[in-house]
Amino acid sequence: MLSTLLGIRSLAKRGLAGWLVLFGCIITGAIVIMTLVSPLIVPHNPSTINVGPLLSPPTSQFPLGTDDIGRDMLSRVIAGGGVMLQVAVVSVLACVLVGVPLGLFASHTGGLVDRFVSLIMDSIYAFPGLILAIAIALVLGRGVINMALSITVVYIPSYFRVIRSQVLSIKELPYVEAANAAGAKKRTILLRYILPNVLPSIVVVATVNFADAILTAAGLTFIGMGVPVNVADWGWDLSNGQKLLASGSWWVIAFPGIMIILLALGFSFMGEGLSELLNPRLEQEGD
Amino acid sequence: MTLRTYIISRILLTIPMIFILLTTVFIIMRVLPGDPVLLHFEKTENPVAMEQMRVALGLNQPLWLQYVNYIVGLFRGDLGKSMQDFSPVAQQVFSAFPATLELAIYSMIIAGVLGVILGVVASKSYNKPKDHVIRVFGIVTYAIPVFFLGMLLQLGLGVGLHWLPVGGRFDLAVPAPNGLTIGNMHLATGLYTVDSLLEVNMYKLVTSFKYLIMPSLTLGLVLCGVFIRLTRSNMFETLRLDFVTAAKARGLKDSTVTYGYALRNAFLPVLTMMGLQFAMLLGGAVLTETTFSWPGLGSYLVARINFRDYTAIQGTVVVFGILVSIVSLVVDILYAYLDPRIRL
Numbered sequence: 001m002l003s004t005l006l007g008i009r010s011l012a013k014r015g016l017a018g019w020l021v022l023f024g025c026i027i028t029g030a031i032v033i034m035t036l037v038s039p040l041i042v043p044h045n046p047s048t049i050n051v052g053p054l055l056s057p058p059t060s061q062f063p064l065g066t067d068d069i070g071r072d073m074l075s076r077v078i079a080g081g082g083v084m085l086q087v088a089v090v091s092v093l094a095c096v097l098v099g100v101p102l103g104l105f106a107s108h109t110g111g112l113v114d115r116f117v118s119l120i121m122d123s124i125y126a127f128p129g130l131i132l133a134i135a136i137a138l139v140l141g142r143g144v145i146n147m148a149l150s151i152t153v154v155y156i157p158s159y160f161r162v163i164r165s166q167v168l169s170i171k172e173l174p175y176v177e178a179a180n181a182a183g184a185k186k187r188t189i190l191l192r193y194i195l196p197n198v199l200p201s202i203v204v205v206a207t208v209n210f211a212d213a214i215l216t217a218a219g220l221t222f223i224g225m226g227v228p229v230n231v232a233d234w235g236w237d238l239s240n241g242q243k244l245l246a247s248g249s250w251w252v253i254a255f256p257g258i259m260i261i262l263l264a265l266g267f268s269f270m271g272e273g274l275s276e277l278l279n280p281r282l283e284q285e286g287d
Numbered sequence: 288m289t290l291r292t293y294i295i296s297r298i299l300l301t302i303p304m305i306f307i308l309l310t311t312v313f314i315i316m317r318v319l320p321g322d323p324v325l326l327h328f329e330k331t332e333n334p335v336a337m338e339q340m341r342v343a344l345g346l347n348q349p350l351w352l353q354y355v356n357y358i359v360g361l362f363r364g365d366l367g368k369s370m371q372d373f374s375p376v377a378q379q380v381f382s383a384f385p386a387t388l389e390l391a392i393y394s395m396i397i398a399g400v401l402g403v404i405l406g407v408v409a410s411k412s413y414n415k416p417k418d419h420v421i422r423v424f425g426i427v428t429y430a431i432p433v434f435f436l437g438m439l440l441q442l443g444l445g446v447g448l449h450w451l452p453v454g455g456r457f458d459l460a461v462p463a464p465n466g467l468t469i470g471n472m473h474l475a476t477g478l479y480t481v482d483s484l485l486e487v488n489m490y491k492l493v494t495s496f497k498y499l500i501m502p503s504l505t506l507g508l509v510l511c512g513v514f515i516r517l518t519r520s521n522m523f524e525t526l527r528l529d530f531v532t533a534a535k536a537r538g539l540k541d542s543t544v545t546y547g548y549a550l551r552n553a554f555l556p557v558l559t560m561m562g563l564q565f566a567m568l569l570g571g572a573v574l575t576e577t578t579f580s581w582p583g584l585g586s587y588l589v590a591r592i593n594f595r596d597y598t599a600i601q602g603t604v605v606v607f608g609i610l611v612s613i614v615s616l617v618v619d620i621l622y623a624y625l626d627p628r629i630r631l
Binding site (some may be wrong): 016118120122128136138139212219222238241246253257261264272 | 303304307308311312315316319419426427429430431432433434435438439441442446447453480496528566567569570571572573574578588589592593595597600601604607608611614615
């Protein structure tokens with residue numbers, strides 16, 4: 001699996017799936033780097049008002065225009081990914097840290113424990129994700145960590161379900177039976193024999209989760225549950241731009257919107273490609 | 288297992304799920320925040336008003352009693368009273384529901400039809416350029432924030448070309464479709480397109496659709512990616528089965544084989560997916576409704592968030608959850624009816 005992730009040359013050889021992964025890595029990598037170095041490259045402070053005329057369409061001085069209180073859209077586009085990326089990283093990490101052990105534990109213990117945890121996870125899974133996230137975010141209050149936590153609760157079941165179904169099928173394989181017969185401890189079997197085989201699925205779920213987390217974060221921000229106003233954020237710019245739609249100021253929403261799409265797209269491409277590369281059945285079909 | 292025992296066991300499984308759901312919502316909305324009343328007033332000091340509200344809403348009772356009242360109330364169709372205006376939440380939710388249902392139905396039709404057609408086309412040119420283009424289109428629709436797509440349509444078709452209204456559900460200058468009235472009998476669904484038909488008023492029907500097109504197209508486009516993917520992989524497998532080859536060998540037309548034979552068999556998983564997607568559809572509906580000022584449950588929810596109206600939000604979230612559980616139950620039963628293997 002590592003060779004799949006690291007070998008760029010071998011990626012390109014693997015047809016569309018390989019290209020998707022490569023393309024996704026480039027997009028997300030570029031956006032992450034842009035966000036990290038944004039304080040050094042923004043032409044204006046993204047939060048300073050009146051740096052230019054109000055609601056100016058793109059000009060040579062302000063290539064992406066300005067918003068209704070005269071902030072430079074180019075600077076806001078360059079710096080606006082920070083909150084979303086932080087939310088996504090924190091929520092994905094939290095999901096992996098909770099969902100994976102929970103899935104391993106429940107499926108390996110079996111019996112009533114497994115049934116009970118599965119029932120709770122299925123209930124959360126069936127619930128409309130965004131609506132649950134809204135309820136939790138409302139109660140927790142604003143802020144990056146709180147937003148990430150509300151998204152975490154929504155997506156833990158995705159990890160749990162994948163891990164559980166994988167462990168249940170891997171548990172029955174002859175090599176695990178052999179390890180059992182040879183007297184290996186339960187913990188050893190779970191961590192050294194089963195977990196490594198579940199890892200590829202975790203990677204796939206995590207990349208898809210990244211895209212979902214970004215879109216959910218954007219949605220929460222759009223309905224006014226995001227971080228405080230003084231931070232540049234693509235989601236915030238979109239909800240601000242909605243009020244200005246009637247004036248036809250397309251530039252206020254177009255560029256932040258494209259950035260969100262690119263970021264979500266990068267992760268979706270990665271997820272799509274990886275799931276095909278790491279799933280042997282589909283790979284055969286694809287060739 | 289007969290169909291009847293399957294249905295019974297499936298219903299029995301839904302009951303604990305709904306209970307867990309109701310309890311989760313209660314814990315999130317009532318227990319976690321500590322005191323919703325305090326949050327509603329955003330910590331401004333007004334002990335008298337706060338105490339009055341606690342008494343009026345029954346929030347001064349012990350938590351376990353609140354929980355019992357909440358569950359018992361739900362069985363009676365009582366979702367509590369709003370913190371904002373003390374009116375029954377159930378009534379408000381009930382009057383907002385048809386708008387959401389109408390949006391959901393048309394979005395699902397658009398997503399399903401578009402997704403299945405594109406999926407069939409992709410599967411027939413598997414791994415060729417057409418297939419790649421459709422696959423990438425599917426991924427892109429998934430990555431677009433639904434409200435951004437909505438705003439783009441508003442800018443283009445509404446603000447720019449003036450073809451369609453930018454928001455709302457019906458022309459405010461015209462009375463809304465009222466349904467059919469014969470003597471004392473009144474028949475109305477709350478779905479404006481259906482009510483216009485019942486009223487036999489073409490103008491109202493066209494107006495309803497004018498307002499409906501952009502929101503349902505927005506939501507439908509965002510959802511269609513999943514259907515493309517599923518139809519594509521299912522059709523690809525089905526097209527290689529013996530009965531399809533046999534049909535082709537008998538000289539049947541290509542379109543008959545594809546749509547009459549293969550698609551009929553590949554369609555069942557798509558149907559299940561429609562049930563599963565319903566949850567995502569409702570989430571998307573919240574954002575779509577907000578974007579288009581569509582007066583449904585989602586708009587109601589977002590409006591109540593701004594008032595920090597915890598009881599109303601709790602009621603709406605509960606209704607969303609129960610709705611999803613019931614739809615998935617119905618889809619599962621339908622699936623078992625159509626495919627006897629499930630019941631084994």
